[in-house]
Amino acid sequence: MLGAALSTSAGVVLADAAQDAIEYRRAVFQLVKWNFAPMGDMVKGKTEFDAERFEVLAQRLAALSEMPLEGFSVEGSDKGDTKARAEIWSQWDDFAAGMQQFEKNAQELASVASSGDLEQIKPAFAAVGKTCKGCHDNFKDK
Ligand code: HEC
Known part of the structure; x- marks a missing residue:
């Protein structure tokens, strides 16, 4: 790694940063999915509703929701092993x-989840x- 870093041109360093950004945001979304899916199963009644577990998942999701955006702010990360569309950068504000x-919605879900009331949780989810x-x-x- 060190040797590679020393011998690379600025272009390659940039390419590495872009690749890191893509891996970062994809990893964050994997964590999002991991925590989101079991809440969906509980809301749909596929698994039994466990208020304590649900609250943990919702709190994690709220923390995770702050993380993906910076993974898209690295130059060159529009190219590579990514499903990100060019519109992300051409319509950045949207x-x-x-x-x-x-x-915002994930934070609301976390706060509603602390009620343990499934009827309030459903619309927030x-x-x-x-x-x-x-x-x-x-x-x-x-
Ligand atoms: C504001 C935009 C945005 C929101 C909100 C968002 N995603 Fe994504 N998501 C993306 C983009 C863009 C990608 C593609 C990332 C890439 O390939 O670089 C992605 C990728 C993913 C992936 C694939 C990760 C991988 O392994 O490549 C999963 C799973 C995912 N999102 C789940 C979710 C779930 C679940 C939610 C809601 C709880 C969510 N996302 C909310 C934009 C979003």
Whole structure:
């Protein structure tokens, strides 16, 4: 690693930073999915509702929701092993607004989850799911 870093041109260093950014944001989204999916199963009644577990998952999701955006702010990270669409950068304000909405809704879900009341949790969970889908439809390749 050190040898590679010493011998590379600035261009290669930039390429590495872009690759790191892509890996970072994809990893964050894997964590998002890991925590989001079991909440969905509980909300849909596929698994038994466990209020304590749900609250842990919702708190993690709220923390994670703050993390993806910076992974898109690295120059050159539009190219490579990524499903990010070019529109992210040409419509950056819309994309960033989508992330902010995700953060806001995830925070609301975490606060509602502390009630342990599934009837309040359901709409808050649906609101988060809407932000995932809305953003993927516009900014992520299938
Ligand atoms: C504001 C936009 C936005 C929001 C909100 C968002 N995503 Fe994504 N998501 C993306 C983009 C863009 C990618 C593609 C990242 C890449 O390939 O570089 C992605 C990728 C993913 C991936 C694939 C990760 C991988 O291994 O490559 C998963 C899973 C995912 N998102 C789940 C979710 C879930 C679940 C939510 C909501 C709880 C969510 N996302 C919210 C934009 C968003």
